Amino acid sequence: MSRQASAALDFPCAFPIKVMGAAIPEFEQRVAEIITRHAPDTPAQAFTRRASKGARYLAITVVIQAQSRAQLDAIYGELTTCELVAMAL
Numbered sequence: 001m002s003r004q005a006s007a008a009l010d011f012p013c014a015f016p017i018k019v020m021g022a023a024i025p026e027f028e029q030r031v032a033e034i035i036t037r038h039a040p041d042t043p044a045q046a047f048t049r050r051a052s053k054g055a056r057y058l059a060i061t062v063v064i065q066a067q068s069r070a071q072l073d074a075i076y077g078e079l080t081t082c083e084l085v086a087m088a089l
Contacts, residue, residue, distance in 0.1 A: 015066035018089040019079055023051055023058040027084045031060050034082065038075045039064040057086070 009015070017035070021027040028049070035042055042064050050059045066072055079088040 009066070009069075011069070012065050012067050014063050015072065016061055016063045017075065017079075018059060018061045019085055020057060020059045020087045021085050023055055024084075027058060028060065030082055030084050031062075031079070034078045035062050035064065035075065038071055038078070039066070041065065 019031050021031070032047065035047075042062060046064065047060060047062045050061075051057070052059075064075075076088055079085050
């Protein structure tokens with residue numbers, strides 16, 4: 001689901017965010033900080049991790065309870081400007 005698709009969502013709703021970056025502890029920590037800053041009620045079990053075949057990269061998927069399009073825009077804005085994030089979907 002892309003940010004453009006969020007216009008058709010009824011808020012609040014469960015919304016998956018996928019973030020990819022290097023498989024380093026700082027990446028996981030920074031993603032968690034960004035998500036919880038904008039969606040503070042997101043529990044730790046909402047985060048899932050998957051390493052690439054060579055274990056050089058990590059994909060983190062988190063399902064948040066999105067409250068508004070503005071909230072999603074703020075999350076994606078901060079994720080995409082983070083130097084540790086290669087891609088956010």
